[in-house]
Amino acid sequence: MIYVSLISYTPDPERTIAAAARVSTSPVGATKLMEKLTPEAVDRLLTQLLASGHLSPFEHASFTFAIEGISRVTSHQLVRHRMASYTQQSQRYVSLKKADYVTPATISARPELEAKYHDMVRDCHRLYHEMLDAGIPAEDARYVLPGAMETRLVMTMNARELIHVCSLRLCLRAQWEIVALFERVKAEVERVAPRLGAELKPKCYRLGYCDEAESCGIFPTAKEVSGGK
Amino acid sequence: MIYVSLISYTPDPERTIAAAARVSTSPVGATKLMEKLTPEAVDRLLTQLLASGHLSPFEHASFTFAIEGISRVTSHQLVRHRMASYTQQSQRYVSLKKADYVTPATISARPELEAKYHDMVRDCHRLYHEMLDAGIPAEDARYVLPGAMETRLVMTMNARELIHVCSLRLCLRAQWEIVALFERVKAEVERVAPRLGAELKPKCYRLGYCDEAESCGIFPTAKEVSGGK
Amino acid sequence: MIYVSLISYTPDPERTIAAAARVSTSPVGATKLMEKLTPEAVDRLLTQLLASGHLSPFEHASFTFAIEGISRVTSHQLVRHRMASYTQQSQRYVSLKKADYVTPATISARPELEAKYHDMVRDCHRLYHEMLDAGIPAEDARYVLPGAMETRLVMTMNARELIHVCSLRLCLRAQWEIVALFERVKAEVERVAPRLGAELKPKCYRLGYCDEAESCGIFPTAKEVSGGK
């Protein structure tokens, strides 16, 4: 089970973004802007910035998440996003007591394969412990652990990067586990910053069409759009 | 006058860093760690991380500053630090009503030069306004404004980068205005995160010697250290 | 006069990008791909990558430019692009012998203002030298130099960032001097990598509409497009 918890974030994130943005064109300083901006003014400013693609002020608000229960398959993908900070549980130093692992739904749906999958993952975990007991260092024994094994990490991302990453990873053609992860990330952000949370959405909602080779059905592809004229 | 105000930051920044760091080797998740870590444990962990150079957990705490009254000379230097976010007052869109500018102490100390300096900067500012009044766009009229002119910006930096930048910019051989800027940045951080604030110090305090060509006198240079043996 | 010269770059940049891209889906290694890909295959691959927005392989080709004759106004804007490397002439250590500076066309077009502008910039430069002669350090004397003063730098950018920066800075609503700079950057890239050079174009060419508040006239704005239906 994926578990995502927002453990820390820039307080009043939307006001911080708006105050920073106003500094570039305002004769008043940011400290005063933090006090004076009304919720309506904040909302209006964020909408303007998003419409015009001036996203750099969104970098001033950061969000720190505790993430648990994702597979190593998915954490390997996740850390490819370089505009973020990650501290991940080390398989080098921490030996995995319990065989916690992720099972894809396509496998769960097939009882005969599912049984083999469960057996195999547990056998790997059993050999891992046998090797540890025989004195093999954890950093080497882990080579036998499958990509399904769960990991845990802390991730900090600013709002600009969250908007960008969600535009890619909430796309239904992205890998299902990373979609599920960012759906929970979005839910956590929405709780404390609803206007910003609403902007965490797949790219097609912004583009008005799908730029993948094949659409999931929500929006037509660019080809279908232009072909229809 | 340089003015620096911490307008927003990750709440409980030192605990956030410590909780993130523990995730890599702990069987407990980050959410529990945020609750359970005692102030002493946080302090001990930060000291260990700093001693061993494991600085990546320091990226999970961010600080957002309103900065006013620095010259364009210094803002040009400042934004060369790429691991940070800046939103700066635009000279393209905002016309500078008042001639606010910075005067280096070496010039203030020489009355005959100081008078010429003041006249020149004000003459530039006067021509700037004459051009604006004659219909020259602000983005072009500003070419005549000197580097001394004050600017204002919002800067967000995480704690890892603050440690790094201060190690360079609190060095007394750095340019005096950027030293003054980061002394105020350090004072703001110390107010809310004393353990972290104490780590914002010139590189020589960490190295135990000066790695510049010539020392300011606080520490001997590397050459002097090895030559003394 | 802006002067841009490509002093070094990844040899065979388009083939390098294509070979890297193929690695993600090919059973053959990158070394073989570098030898075997025909010019047509390279071209086809680049077109596919661009159409689908898979731009990360474009990071494997880098371009290093010597840039001279841009104003400090423009270099301050330029270095805000953080995904690049810059080494700039230091006004701290190098004293500017000659008064080389940039004059905006809107000022040149107005003889009475132009004369005042030239006089003012030269007066600033003269006071700068008077202060140097009187023993003021270059790092302080430069505070009186106007933003018009020319600077020189070396910039390295990879092809992905070049595509991104040109999409913003070749827009005719960008500041005229930075437009002129990136037109020369584009010309240099086109000389050695025509397919890639052709992709260095303002964002509207990619979007099919203008997303600025007001269009320069080449493409209608998003509002005009949707309003027309």
Place this chain on the structure above:
Amino acid sequence: MIYVSLISYTPDPERTIAAAARVSTSPVGATKLMEKLTPEAVDRLLTQLLASGHLSPFEHASFTFAIEGISRVTSHQLVRHRMASYTQQSQRYVSLKKADYVTPATISARPELEAKYHDMVRDCHRLYHEMLDAGIPAEDARYVLPGAMETRLVMTMNARELIHVCSLRLCLRAQWEIVALFERVKAEVERVAPRLGAELKPKCYRLGYCDEAESCGIFPTAKEVSGGK
């Protein structure tokens, strides 16, 4: 077997770095510097830059490597270095025909464990293919593949980051497979840029002591050094 091949790099990388560095203090432009700098001058400049820690000019030279035969365990670690570009073989789209995998030496040294390890990895790979044949998508079937499975990627890193990463990853206390990888990276760089290649070395060679908790024996730890006085 790890295979590393330098498939592309900034031509004349050391001269490019030196020319860029000279621009900051020279009255001559970078284009002339590229022609005029003698090999001795290049060497002298690089030595000065390294001694004084002015490493930013090293960003102007980039190196692109084809890497094959490393485990997914190691590629997951590798891509944590964010100042680099990676294009990796996708386990989502490419199904792994052959069971190519890495075996740690501590396991090879124990025949009874080695046999079990080989059987287990091959069993995983067999189940992976059984699932593919039964219609499970590759992106899900791969969850059963162990971290030992080989992967292939293209990596581009500039010389500054190579110096930094090698200072960490050539340390004998780093994970053995990533040490082996960067030993080959270093060998490839040395072939075309010997002065730079010589700088790719563990941090202790630069510090003069070991800053890990326990030394590998080449240098004493910081504690041992200060305790000896």
